[in-house]
Amino acid sequence: MMAKTSYGITVAHRRGTKRGDGFLGYLVQEWLLFLTFGMLLIKSIILMGFVYSHNQSMIDMSRGIKNITYMPVCAAFLLIVTAFSFLAKNRGRLWLLLILNLLVSFLFAFDAVYLRASGNFLSTQLLRQTGNLNNLWDSIFAMFRPCDIAFFFDIPIIAVLLIISRNLVYYDSPLFTSLKARLTAFFTVIILSAGYLAASHITIDVYGHNKNNYIFYTHWNPAQTICNISPMGYHVYDCYVFFSDFKPYRLSAKNRNEIQAWIDQKNEKLPSNRYKGIYKGKNLLVLQVESLENFVVGQAVDGQEITPSLNKLLPNSIYFDNYYAQVNEGTSSDADLMTNTSVFPIRNGSTFFRFPYTSYNSLPAIMGRHGYNTKAIHPDNGEYWNWMKALGNMGFHECIDARSFKMDEIIFLGLSDGSFLRQVKDTVISQKTPFYNFMVTLSSHSPFEMPVWHRKLKLDQTLGETKLGGYFQSINYTDGCIGTFIDELDKSGVLDNTVLVIYGDHDSVHKYFNDEIQSIKPSQAWWLDNDKRIPLIIYSKGQKPETIHTNGGQIDLMPTLLNLFGIDESEYESTVFGRNLLNTREDYVLLSSGEFRGSIGETKKAEVLKGLEYADMAIRSDFFRNK
Incomplete structure (x- = not known):
């Protein structure tokens, strides 16, 4: 009806x-x-x-x-x-x-x-x-x-x-x-x-x-x-x-000139100082440590050192205590990128996924031209963050992933740091010299839930059940694995002629769980603030201890290392976005968020900020090809 x-x-x-x-x-x-x-x-x-x-x-x-x-x-x-x-x-x-x-x-x-x-x-x-x-x-x-x-x-x-x-x-x-x-x-x-x-x-x-x-x-x-x-x-x-992205990205002549002018004007053209070439001819071993923040270095909790192995390196190291993570959406893979290219990652997405075949005047390519045998070694699969394809294209002679290791102990993301470093030591010791090895660890990744048998720190229940307590346990475990690895290299004699570089890939516990950290009672002042700092330790036997307070970041590591290894600036100064932290008048760092740390004038900020956009344009257009 x-x-x-x-x-x-x-x-x-x-x-x-x-x-x-x-x-x-x-x-x-x-x-x-x-x-x-x-x-x-x-x-x-x-x-x-x-x-x-x-x-x-x-x-x-x-x-x-x-x-x-x-x-x-x-x-x-x-x-x-x-x-x-x-x-x-x-x-x-x-x-x-x-x-x-x-x-x-x-x-x-x-x-x-x-x-x-x-x-x-x-x-x-x-x-x-x-x-x-x-x-x-x-x-x-x-x-x-x-x-x-x-x-x-x-x-x-x-x-x-x-x-x-x-x-x-x-x-x-x-x-x-x-x-x-x-x-x-x-x-x-x-x-x-x-x-x-x-x-x-x-x-x-x-x-x-x-x-x-x-x-x-x-x-x-x-x-x-x-x-x-x-x-x-x-x-x-x-x-x-x-x-x-499926269309070729092309730069105008104006854009190309602007990018190159920005890179060139960044170069300070300072005379060489006492650091130039002090490691010339030595092997280079770079170890990127998962989630390693700076605040734990040299600290103890309940009377126990959190990073005893790293602490032992400091008396023979150049230690940078104002070194900052500059990763963007590619997180750990962005750290791989910046360390080996001195170029900011793209602004949207992961550089390794979007542009794995972009060309760079990279650290492995330059070291390779100087007779170095170069290897990138990860304990995870090569498809993870597309790292194998990207690093292989970057110029590493060999890329080794999880398929080359016995997966006898898995912790969270993949092969445990203990097993990985134990298995990889023979590769490091037996290879042709001089070499450049780039390696990463995995086990200290969030959410910081280390198996009970690997928790060596004795923490009170209030702290032990928090993410911060879990972070301390995870970093302490990885630190112990690194210490054992270093001891093995030292026994073999390889460490006598090898420079060991250790840094964190990005901040982590403060990045993800800062709200919980601030609420822990009782608290200690040293763990309340990290502000995206990661440690950078450059160790060499016989090196006099130095602490460098200059503000810098991950794009600065490549030019700093090349200078230490005696590579002439003319080979890389026109292709890097970073600067040599051991020979600079500047004391600032630009984060991926566009924020600054350190000392920089307001008028200069606008020009420096263009670096994020110019790096994005350079990667997308393959700007460095044939340079």
Whole structure:
């Protein structure tokens, strides 16, 4: 039976339903659309509240609202999302709105998690890196915080509405049942929203004059990008950037000249000093230690040294105590990159995944030209972070991965540090000299859950059950493995003519779990702050101890080492983004976030910041080929 309501809309009555139920069904259908849009807008503000909060495990809504630069742009992108609900009719619209809401909620929640883990947001580029997730789920889940439930606060409300609407009457008006009408509504919203975004792009990006507030532009600072284009807009634009990678990226002559001029003007042209060539002819062994932060070096907890093996190296080392991690989304692989090329990683995604075949005037290539046998040795699979393909292309004569080792003890990501270093020592000892070996460790990776039999530190329960306590145990285990490895090299005589370089790949426990560290009671001042510092230790038998306080970072290691090994600056000064930390008047470091540490004038910051963008352009365009 069909009936007309006072609103002039046809109602399909069900047996036992009242005439007013039809209007209630109408309200549910219409207002859920507006409710979903409003909720997604609030969730966009919540995400921005995480981004700009002083503590990224807390939401600062006032900063969230303040830092969505173009609120109408944010609204336009969300309208495009909700417009897809017009493709369904009646009750199907309710379910589609719920699905759209859930998808966006999960996307924003994982943005918040990934922000804590990497300082960036989820990217389509991660689709190329899914193989890395096999052993990382524990680390990923460790990044969730209770406050992330805020992205799902409205879901119970919508669920109740769906339950209520189960027995409601739905209208047969053309707006809900006519495919033509629904497609018209869908395309109208899409076209109007896209038209507004296009007009904004022309007004702000093309003819605007505020260089910090572009809309469709990947800023060197991810927070600025998402601030300008909005959280949902960020992901839409990221998809465009992803597919644009399949086209060759070409630099104009102007861009090429700007990049080269930036590199050249960075060179200080200082006369050589006493460090030049002091290690000439020696072997070079670089050991990149997983998650090694600087604050643990030389420290003890409950009367026990955390890094006794590293501490023993310091009396014969040049130790840099203001050395900073500069990794971006590629994390450990970015450390591989900067150490061996002195070039900042790309701004979006992993350099090794996106551009494994880019050419560099690299450390292994230069050492190889001077007669060195070069090897890159990892205890993980070569596909992990795509490191084998990238480092092989970089110029290493040989790349050795997990397939060359007996996998007799697995700790979290792969072969344990103890087994790896025990098995690799014969390769190091027996190889042709001079050699350059680049090696990494794995076992001290987050979430710092070392097997009980490898926990040597005796910690009180309050500290022992925290992530910081787990970190101490993990670093102490790796340190012990390194000590045993060094002893073996020393017994063989290889260490007599080998320079050993040890540094951390990136900060970790403070990066991921700083909120927990600050809440530990009682606390000790030395563990409260690390500020992205990682240790850099350059050890050589007979070396007089020195501590260098100059602020520097991972892009500076390559030119520093080449100078120590007596390689003339003319072989690399026109291709490196870093500087020699043992012969410089500068005392600053630029982090991947665009922040500075050390002493640098405000007027110079803008010019130095261009290095992040220029490095991105250089990698994407294969700038260094044939240089």
